[in-house]
Amino acid sequence: MSDETKDNNAAACPIPAQDHRTVQLAHGSGGKLMHDLIERLFLSTFSNPALSAQEDQAVVEINGVRLAFTTDAYVVDPIIFPGGTIGDLAVNGTINDLCMCGAVPVCLSAAFILEEGCPFAALEPIVATMQAAAARTGVQIVTGDTKVVNRGKGDKVYITTSGIGVVEHPYTISAASIRPGDRVILSGSIADHGIAILAARGGFSFQSDVRSDTAALHSLVQTMLKAGGKGIHAMRDPTRGGVAATLNEFAAKARIGISIDENCIAVAPAVRGACELLGLDPLYVANEGKLIAIVAPELAEAVLAAMRSHPLGQQAVTIGDVTAEQPKFVSMHTAIGGWRIVDMPIGEQLPRIC
DSSP states (O other): OOHHHHHHHHHSOOOOOOOOSSOOGGGGSSSHHHHHHIIIIIIHHSOOHHHHTOOSSEEEEETTEEEEEEEEEEOOSSSEETTEEHHHHHHHHHHHHHHTTTOEEEEEEEEEEEETTOOHHHHHHHHHHHHHHHHHHTOEEEEEEEEEEOTTSSOSEEEEEEEEEEOOSOOOOSGGGOOTTOEEEEOSOOOHHHHHHHHHHHTOOOSSOOOOOOOOOHHHHHHHHHHHGGGEEEEEOOOTTHHHHHHHHHHHHHTOEEEEEGGGSOOOHHHHHHHHHHTOOGGGSOOSSOOEEEEOGGGHHHHHHHHHTSGGGTTOEEEEEEESSSTTOEEEEOTTSOEEEOOOOOSOSSSOOO
């Protein structure tokens, strides 16, 4: 290799390695490495129709009743952050996974993995906010488990939650239902949760407080269903990997293209400033109280109006369209008038975000 080639290689922006023999933090990022891990190991081993749908929940029919079932694990650091705790984050996140298919949440389970030496003073507010979040949703935590690991073998507390909901409508709300011509609706501003966690973790001080947007979206979803019914083709809450990962998941599963407009995507000024300061793209930063809906064009305005009538959807806006062009790609009309591809994230911007 010549000296000139070595110099050019040294100056090049490195592409994150994607061929690993061990688990990396990026395998939990919600991006490409996580999807590769799931497809390579879990989907191939546990293959069944409900799992292969790759939704945030499985919808199964038992004795004529359609049930939604989901499970999730929470390892967020720090465990208490501006706007929430690992406790209400776990409840809200599980509720949101259930209601993204339009299910009405019924009950939850919770398993706690505690590190030896974790102070009760740290656990008590977590349990309290967890119960408060469940009560606001109208569900109960009906079963659970507790394990303790040796000091230094965990990080204070991890929580795993599962949830069951009833699907009372007859529709199939799934990425597989997306069609060209559908509209893409976002329920509000993005990246609040990820930046709140980063600020709490790194001790950053921004011009105004940035708080997590963690919230349960079940009542917003029921409002949308009353307005849009069968016109709501797919929904998902853009958590790990942010809006970019969710849109790419939709595009890949439905084999369609998605075109969005950067000018339509709201980012709070303090969040935008933090992203610019830290070199982060808000599209890839996690949210915990927002949803993306893919809606038939003839019902999009009705759904949008219904969302804006709800406290958690007042900033809802149409950000783009589904197209038959460029299948499996997400493209964005930028604020400066150009176009760019919004790819699936590969590396890990911020580990342990939820």
